[in-house]
Amino acid sequence: MLAVPQFMSFAAPLALQSGASIHAYSLAYETYGTLNADKSNAVLVCHALNASHHVAGVYEGQPKSEGWWDNMIGPGKPLDTDKFFVIGINNLGSCFGSTGPMHTHPDTGRIYGADFPVVTVEDWVNAQAHLLDELGIHTLAAVMGGSLGGMQALSWTLQYPDRVRHAVVIASAPNLTAENIAFNEVARRAIVTDPDFHGGHFYDHNVIPKRGLRIARMIGHITYLSDDVMNEKFGRQLRDGDAYKYSTQDVEFQIESYLRYQGDKFSETFDANTYLLITRALDYFDPARQHNASLSAALAKAKAKFLLVSFTTDWRFSPKRSREIVKALLDNRRDVSYAEIDAPHGHDAFLLDDARYMALVRSYFESIDAALNLPTTAASASALKAYSSPAPTHQSIANLVPSQSRVLDLGCGDGRLLAHLQAHRACTGYGIEISDTHVLACVQAGVNVIQLNLEEGLSLFEDASFDVVLQVDTLPHLRNAETMLQETARVGRTGIVAFPNFAHWPNRLSVLMGRMPVTKRLPYQWYDTPNIRVGTFKDFEALAQKNGLKLLDAFGLQDGAEVRWLPNARAGTAVFRFTRVEI
């Protein structure tokens, strides 16, 4: 795919968050794919610290000039340019094409340098919106970004809630932690205290603060990688031979050589003032700030549907940070799916090929594309119905869920039951899953899914925030079974729990004969069962009573039929519907 950089100039001044403004600015951008007739298939891709509008493809005659997210975006790729019209925009203040500190201030005729105004994520988004206006695109099918790009995607949903259908926010955070700011500050101090910086007007002196830029880049590189990946790539390998030189200043280890090389390269291509501006934009981003530090209040404005992805080894923007965004979206009852990819590469993982990550983003964009090409309700209904022939157990449980309920399904598996409830009972809600395969299946089924280990509790969810909370065959997997029962009753106005009944007569018989049972319903051996606890119908009755739960219904299920006479002996599955309070 060939890429062609384009430029658009704006005469009207852009008011900045700081109170300053910038005028006579221009933005560099590229587009890939074709805008459809109703202009509904546009996807904006926002860049992070060290990138540009050159997102995908190559420049003519430069086969090695791939865009920075070329593995993700292009014909047939996860974000498929055969289906979507993709736009990459270089941000204001950058040194890669859009107006920045290396350009000339129109009023003074001098190079901006340190006088370039401080720009924020919000300012960038405003500028991007102006460019979309010029392209005649009102509504984005999606806005997508990783790291600082994810912050822009999030900010789009708050600044222009009616112009974004979907936001894909990857390896990002709702703001920087103290540690993040600290690393930025060290990098900035290295640049600013470099004698060649000259207060940011080094251009006039024909020098570049390379020493500072090198240090900044070295620190950056370390924090983008995981300790493990660094060890794998470099370990303690020496650069030359296998004897120590015993020198404090010479390159001794490969990692030193690599970092020095990266630092040198960066110091020759990146602008020092841009580095200060972009790290400051990172520091300043904090949508909760104007809402008494409540991210939930800040995200109340968002209307988009969200996909969030984080990576387990990312210690710069850790999964915890993505979960904060997820929680705020849940508080606002927004559509959101969240996946936590167990990739080894650290923060850089968002730019690399991980099969699960790629499959997930692909599936998400496929569902966006499917919805674009069909009337909305028909699209989702059709997608769901193809996938919603529930098992008999599921059918019985679905019957307990009132129409139009807001449902939380704890341990939702491949999302089959939720899909059925959405398609046939007009329910909404979320599934919780720990398994990668199931999370992907849910995204493919068009079901909101949050990847979460239930052992960590349900602190993501507020009291009585669901009509129904389901635990179908989930309880036997929980170490914290009683706590989760209480949590189920706290979060849901009603709870429905179903689990294998250990007192079903074949199980009783097996124990009577001196062996742990292995049956169709409890198919595992005692030594490899994923069920870490078993209980009986009667046991659960006692537990519900102990916890002050009011049973609304209780019965057994056997061979797809309800068992209401002697369920403790006659049913392989126990089913309870309950509530914490009078409803």
Place this chain on the structure above:
Amino acid sequence: MLAVPQFMSFAAPLALQSGASIHAYSLAYETYGTLNADKSNAVLVCHALNASHHVAGVYEGQPKSEGWWDNMIGPGKPLDTDKFFVIGINNLGSCFGSTGPMHTHPDTGRIYGADFPVVTVEDWVNAQAHLLDELGIHTLAAVMGGSLGGMQALSWTLQYPDRVRHAVVIASAPNLTAENIAFNEVARRAIVTDPDFHGGHFYDHNVIPKRGLRIARMIGHITYLSDDVMNEKFGRQLRDGDAYKYSTQDVEFQIESYLRYQGDKFSETFDANTYLLITRALDYFDPARQHNASLSAALAKAKAKFLLVSFTTDWRFSPKRSREIVKALLDNRRDVSYAEIDAPHGHDAFLLDDARYMALVRSYFESIDAALNLPTTAASASALKAYSSPAPTHQSIANLVPSQSRVLDLGCGDGRLLAHLQAHRACTGYGIEISDTHVLACVQAGVNVIQLNLEEGLSLFEDASFDVVLQVDTLPHLRNAETMLQETARVGRTGIVAFPNFAHWPNRLSVLMGRMPVTKRLPYQWYDTPNIRVGTFKDFEALAQKNGLKLLDAFGLQDGAEVRWLPNARAGTAVFRFTRVEI
């Protein structure tokens, strides 16, 4: 406690690892407490990057001049100077008293500066040994250190195996990872590329490379803390007011202010050449290097007993690194205990007060002191006997363990069974425990204990490295029960497994009545039991057969008596002794 710095000069040249040598050097040191008559109570405390010989106490008239480990060392403290004679030595190349780059080269009459020879951990240890020679101390009761100090403690056991009885190695590592080296390299580059560094001879120019030192210190500070602690201390708090200034260079956040302050302070007190030397000593330390990267081969020389401690949030020297040392010691069948403290403070935790950490070190030194004051065998026997009245179950199992066996006890609890086996059957070995309380109890009982989650497997242990591996009431807690059974048979020449028998008749009766059993032997409710699986005597027979294990003995235990007739029905506990192969 008053501290008095002392100095000792050495005329004989010290041959350095690099091939160079240093002569006419002197070492600064302090001592606390009293050396006993047979000079057996000396403890050497080694310092890390930014510390000195001033380990504990205060200088006269300077009440705020506490030594850097004053919370750990002093009268009545964990390392009790009422019992031990503690020595702190400043290392060669430091800027705090011992001969270093700021001193004058005796041959040239010039300040050493960058000409100070590269010194290694091994060189420091050699110099420390010379000082001990002068003090007339041949054998150390213990050598102790955290971080880089822990590396010196480890190196002592390799360079002078006959002069160290115990090594206490805290928050340390067998070498630096690529990431560790990378952070050091950035700090060094910042110093070396500071125009005021003048190739390390800045003293002649009456300047100090403060810019570089500031950057170095800021990076160091970030890596000593955990992200969580930084957020707790500083968060996103602004330094002035609550409005952004929109500036790239001014201090905006508290964390920036703190780091700048720490950087400034450091740049005025620390020597740039010392910083290069000490970080290089860290980089170079790698005892496995001369042994084909085998730490086990390197540690074969060690004779000391070890206590290793790591901290969960330490991302500079993570628990994984301490476990590498533990594994190498286990491979060499050395006495070693290992605790992993779940402290929030990151690498700095080793200098802070954590009750579990302090209690552990205290107990370890108490056991050293007890052994010093009694003939060796009597001491340990007496300590153990006081603590070795086993439960009847334990007595029966102990009877299955041959005298003088090497024993691994998986899930050893408070170490009671191992203590009994050591005291009464002359056994040796290790317990594995996950619980902090139990780990402390084991150290108090004089039992080697390794803090480890058995779910992570037994990769620490080589094939057939024990005569007997015990699993007493451990199997019900294991998700990976079958794997651990295989591991038990792999690591031990024989295995002994005991667990509650679910087919004991009261349990059968309970299930027959439709409820999960709650008995004296299975005292938990189904919803809160820590037993994540249950099985029967007969189930285990089948599992053993499936895994090709040869049963050497199998019986039940009930009310302290062996049950050999119908044990599956008549015994609350099932006991199996087995082997993987013919023995």
